[in-house]
Amino acid sequence: ARGVRKITSRRAGNVELLNRVQMFLHPGKQFLILTEAVSLDTFQKLKEDLTLSTYAYHIIELVDKLTAENQENPLLYEHLVYVLQRLSANPRQIWIRAFEAKILSNLGFISFESPIVSVAHPHLRNLLGELEEKTWDDIGKMEINQTQAMELERVLRYYVERVIEGKLKSRQFLKDLK
Secondary structure, three states: OOOOOOOOOOOOOOOOOOOEEEEEEEEOOOOEEEEEEEEEEOOHHHHHOHHHHHHHHHHHHHHHHHOOOOOOOHHHHHHHHHHHHHHHHOOOHHHHHHHHHHHHHHOOOOOOOOOOOOOOOHHHHHHHHHHHHOOHHHHHOOOOOHHHHHHHHHHHHHHHHHHHOOOOHHHHHHHHHO
């Protein structure tokens, strides 16, 4: 993105983390060169709240750690946009847990509806299966209690950390924030 740091750059405000942007790229000798950028959504509410922005970074970090570079996945992109829009409009933990379940399933790492998956309680397995399969509108209608929310977070953190073979930086920051 040549010249994007200049004050007079038209692209500077668009090329920011947590912005949904339509980019026009031109192949250079080694890298693609950004020629134009148009903002589609800036998720301003997420950027203005430290906790919400940390959750949004968590979602972005998940995508970064779990996906291969330059590999298209329209369904994953759709889930990413949906979760950021819903988190911005109505901040709820269930959006993050649903995205975690959907990304693990969509990328083929695990299916919570599989009998192979070991989950302590059958109701938790059903809840994970629902988060994996339901639409975002249906997930928005779901109600879970504090105990279920903590169990979901624990189980999904376990599976994510096993897949990436490490810990997420955003999780540690959230822990320090609390």
